[in-house]
Amino acid sequence: MCSRPAAAGWVFPVLAAILAFVSAVPARGGDREPYLENRLAKEELALAKTPALYFVVRLNSKKISLKSRGMDLAEWSIESLHAWGEPPPLGVLTLEKKSKLPERTKIQPASSDEEAATFELDALELKDMPSKFTLFLSGGIRVYVRPKAKGFFPRLGSFGHFLAWNFWVPLKNLALKLRNKPFTAIVIRLPSAEDGQAVFWAFPDGIKGLVFPL
Amino acid sequence: MSRKKAVRASLLTLAAALVILEVTAWIVARPKPAAVAEESDPKALAKMKAETEAVAKKIGALAPKSAFIVIDSARNTLTMKTKTKEIMKAVVSCGSGSILEEPGGKRTWIFDTPRGEFLVKSKIVDPTWVKPDWAFIEEGKEIPKNRQDRFETGVLGDYALGFGDGFFIHGTLYSRLLGRSVTHGCVRVGDKDLKAVFQAASVGTKIYIF
Numbered sequence: 001m002c003s004r005p006a007a008a009g010w011v012f013p014v015l016a017a018i019l020a021f022v023s024a025v026p027a028r029g030g031d032r033e034p035y036l037e038n039r040l041a042k043e044e045l046a047l048a049k050t051p052a053l054y055f056v057v058r059l060n061s062k063k064i065s066l067k068s069r070g071m072d073l074a075e076w077s078i079e080s081l082h083a084w085g086e087p088p089p090l091g092v093l094t095l096e097k098k099s100k101l102p103e104r105t106k107i108q109p110a111s112s113d114e115e116a117a118t119f120e121l122d123a124l125e126l127k128d129m130p131s132k133f134t135l136f137l138s139g140g141i142r143v144y145v146r147p148k149a150k151g152f153f154p155r156l157g158s159f160g161h162f163l164a165w166n167f168w169v170p171l172k173n174l175a176l177k178l179r180n181k182p183f184t185a186i187v188i189r190l191p192s193a194e195d196g197q198a199v200f201w202a203f204p205d206g207i208k209g210l211v212f213p214l
Numbered sequence: 215m216s217r218k219k220a221v222r223a224s225l226l227t228l229a230a231a232l233v234i235l236e237v238t239a240w241i242v243a244r245p246k247p248a249a250v251a252e253e254s255d256p257k258a259l260a261k262m263k264a265e266t267e268a269v270a271k272k273i274g275a276l277a278p279k280s281a282f283i284v285i286d287s288a289r290n291t292l293t294m295k296t297k298t299k300e301i302m303k304a305v306v307s308c309g310s311g312s313i314l315e316e317p318g319g320k321r322t323w324i325f326d327t328p329r330g331e332f333l334v335k336s337k338i339v340d341p342t343w344v345k346p347d348w349a350f351i352e353e354g355k356e357i358p359k360n361r362q363d364r365f366e367t368g369v370l371g372d373y374a375l376g377f378g379d380g381f382f383i384h385g386t387l388y389s390r391l392l393g394r395s396v397t398h399g400c401v402r403v404g405d406k407d408l409k410a411v412f413q414a415a416s417v418g419t420k421i422y423i424f
Contacts, residue, residue, distance in 0.1 A: 107314040124312070204329065
């Protein structure tokens with residue numbers, strides 16, 4: 001008969017094996033593509049009929065598009081993505097807020113003609129946008145946008161994110177599930193920091209869009 | 215059992231409990247596929263595909279039929295294009311994103327270039343700038359009561375394309391700042407490119423700004 005410490009030690013490899021199995025099984029069903037394409041087209045038509053810009057994230061194709069009237073105004077490739085929790089609903093989502101907001105410069109009215117004539121370039125530009133941020137979409141969907149880590153410190157930060165993503169986020173999901181609250185987390189890694197900044201710029205609060213497993 | 219062994223056993227049990235909790239969380243959190251009806255009937259499937267194509271055509275028909283303007287306010291570029299080809303591309307200046315508060319805090323302006331779909335509402339040759347209130351506040355001057363005192367010539371270049379709410383695509387005296395976000399919301403274009411845009415666009419031309 002095993003002693004208690006030995007039994008506890010035996011638990012780890014078994015759980016590790018379960019873990020490996022669970023993570024290896026793809027979370028996809030059969031061929032649902034025609035239905036999904038049909039649903040996406042119908043949902044997009046409703047968005048494209050309005051003059052507002054909208055976004056479409058195609059998870060399997062790894063593409064983010066900013067669109068208007070059905071035309072791609074800008075498109076970004078996704079380097080890699082991972083998800084936890086419920087699938088995003090197959091309908092229109094709204095960007096409720098972003099995790100970080102760059103500070104705007106306040107213009108001080110000139111106190112003299114000389115001061116009015118001088119020009120100081122103090123603008124909010126693409127380079128001032130964050131490249132790592134979270135998009136809080138309606139329905140409790142969080143999209144973590146991060147650039148591909150290059151260099152020692154970004155890689156270290158990326159490792160920290162890896163730990164948080166694989167240990168903390170599932171626990172958070174479990175806690176929310178027990179409280180019957182919806183939770184979907186998607187981490188999207190973009191090829192460069194500039195892509196992240198451009199996505200941040202292109203997605204103003206309130207923009208509507210679609211996230212589809214296509 | 216010795217005290218040391220008991221502590222070790224407790225720690226291992228705790229660790230095992232944590233692992234079990236984490237594994238449970240992992241299993242619960244695993245991404246699930248979206249619940250959709252899978253169609254197995256070939257006829258119904260063909261019908262669905264035809265419907266998708268028809269909807270895609272309807273979406274395609276919403277795009278402008280003639281040339282349109284796309285302004286990327288992040289990269290400060292203006293592109294004139296049709297559905298199939300690019301006609302011209304120019305470096306421009308868009309809104310600075312700065313904030314101006316009226317002394318006394320009555321009014322606030324955010325100098326962003328508006329985003330979305332617009333259309334050219336007016337085409338003006340030799341435009342005169344009718345300075346809005348914020349321009350006087352920014353310069354620390356009193357807002358004039360007489361409209362004539364708001365007129366300023368020669369600052370908007372040779373042409374201007376109005377797209378509503380006082381926003382224009384116009385020329386600039388500060389061509390060295392093209393490519394930077396420095397305006398109060400209008401889109402500044404260099405002289406040569408402005409002439410080309412002005413000639414290619416007509417009233418009703420669609421403008422997409424993002």
